[in-house]
Structures are given as structure tokens and as C-alpha cells.
Amino acid sequence: DIQMTQSPSTLSASVGDKVTITCRASQSLSRWVAWYQQKPLKGPKLLIYAASTLESGVPSRFSGGGSGTEFTLTISSLQPDDFATYYCQQHHSSPWTFGQGTKVEVK
Amino acid sequence: QVQLQESGPGLVKPSQTLSLTCTVSGASITSDSFSWNWVRQRPREGLEWIGNISYSGITSYNPSLKSRVTISADTSKNQFFLNLKSVTAADTAVYYCARDDSFDYHIDYWGQGTLVTVSS
Numbered sequence A: 001d002i003q004m005t006q007s008p009s010t011l012s013a014s015v016g017d018k019v020t021i022t023c024r025a026s027q028s029l030s031r032w033v034a035w036y037q038q039k040p041l042k043g044p045k046l047l048i049y050a051a052s053t054l055e056s057g058v059p060s061r062f063s064g065g066g067s068g069t070e071f072t073l074t075i076s077s078l079q080p081d082d083f084a085t086y087y088c089q090q091h092h093s094s095p096w097t098f099g100q101g102t103k104v105e106v107k
Numbered sequence B: 001q002v003q004l005q006e007s008g009p010g011l012v013k014p015s016q017t018l019s020l021t022c023t024v025s026g027a028s029i030t031s032d033s034f035s036w037n038w039v040r041q042r043p044r045e046g047l048e049w050i051g052n053i054s055y056s057g058i059t060s061y062n063p064s065l066k067s068r069v070t071i072s073a074d075t076s077k078n079q080f081f082l083n084l085k086s087v088t089a090a091d092t093a094v095y096y097c098a099r100d101d102s103f104d105y106h107i108d109y110w111g112q113g114t115l116v117t118v119s120s
Helices: none
Strands: A004-007 A010-013 A019-025 A033-038 A045-049 A062-067 A070-075 A085-090 A102-106 B003-007 B018-025 B034-041 B047-054 B059-061 B069-074 B079-084 B093-101 B107-110 B114-118
Touching: A004 A085, A010 A019, A019 A033, A019 A085, A033 A062, A045 A062, A045 B107, A070 A085, B003 B093, B003 B107, B018 B034, B018 B093, B018 B114, B034 B069, B034 B107, B047 B069, B047 B079, B047 B093, B059 B069, B079 B093
Parallel strands: A010 A102
Antiparallel strands: A004 A019, A019 A070, A033 A045, A033 A085, A062 A070, A085 A102, B003 B018, B018 B079, B034 B047, B034 B093, B047 B059, B069 B079, B093 B107, B093 B114
């Protein structure tokens, strides 16, 4: 299975901050990585797929980058609604696997 | 608007079979553009893909669970199902159903999830 290592596990930030989360894969994924936002008691919400494609309806302050084995999710200016947990997922090879999550909390 | 809703018992005894239903609205499970997935999230752990079923009924499973999992569908009701047999406490989790795009397999819609506890 492809291992997805996400960092940091927790990130403390303030409204307006630029935030970057990193995901490293155990093998090359080309560009096949997605990012999700999850809030308590809710299913994950798709933000980004194919490394950098913004899902329809997702604010443009979210962006994704990277290829191969290293990928990033960036929030350009953190908003109150963005405090949540974020997961990366590889959609390159079955079984699909996820990172362990990054909790973005209030500083 | 695509919606997925999980349903089933919230408590299952050890060694029994966990059975869940996902009811889909706003999309047809027979559309060749999508596959239909089950994913779980164990307490204080990350997300684990269980398996999926395609529009044509072809299934794919995570090797870590393959010996115990069956995913099936009822196209007349636009529902798909998860059966996980011989459960233990380690199978206690929130179970999600989700849709993926059959072009590049990213998951675009998720249900809200249902907590299943395995306990006697």
C-alpha cells in the first residue's frame, strides 16, 4: 500500500494567516492527490483533486500543489470557517490511502 | 444535489456481521461516471478505504479487509450495501459511504457517517 505522511499533525494559526500543510507519499503519485476538509460529526468535504484542481464551489483561498511524492495544501488567508481537520488522499493506486490528518486550531 | 445517507444498526456484537445501507439521491448508481465506496474512521485514527462497487457491479476491496467484506447494490432502490463479517472491537468506527469519479477516482461526495460500535 502507498503510505501518505502528512505534516504537521496540529497547526495553530490565527485568522488571516497563510497556512501550508504537506503530504509526502511513499512512491510517486504523478499528480493524483486529493485534499479534504472535515469538521466534527461531518463527512469529509472535497477541496482539491489531481493535486491542484479546485473543486467547484470551494473558495479560491484554497490551493494545492506538488507532484511525484510531495504535495501541499495552502490556505492563503485563514478564515474562521477554516478551523477543521484536513486530510490528503492518494487516488493513484488501489487501495486508496489517506494521510493521518492535520488539525488546524485557533492560536 | 447529490446526497448519500448511511443507515444500519449502531451496535453489533463481536463475531457477528456488520451490515450497512447507503441510500443515494441526486445521482444514479448505474451511471458509468462513478463508483460507490465505503470508508471508515476508527476512534482517534485516520480514514481507511474499505472498498467499492462500480456502476456495472464490479467490486474492489482493501486487501486488509478483503476476506471479511462484501459490497453489493440494489439498483432498483439506488442503494448499495456493506457487509463486514466476524467483527471485533477493532471494527468500531464511523462508517462513511462515498462516491468517486470513475475517471481519476477522487472521492467527490461523502455521507455524514454512521457510528457502529462492536460490543457485547
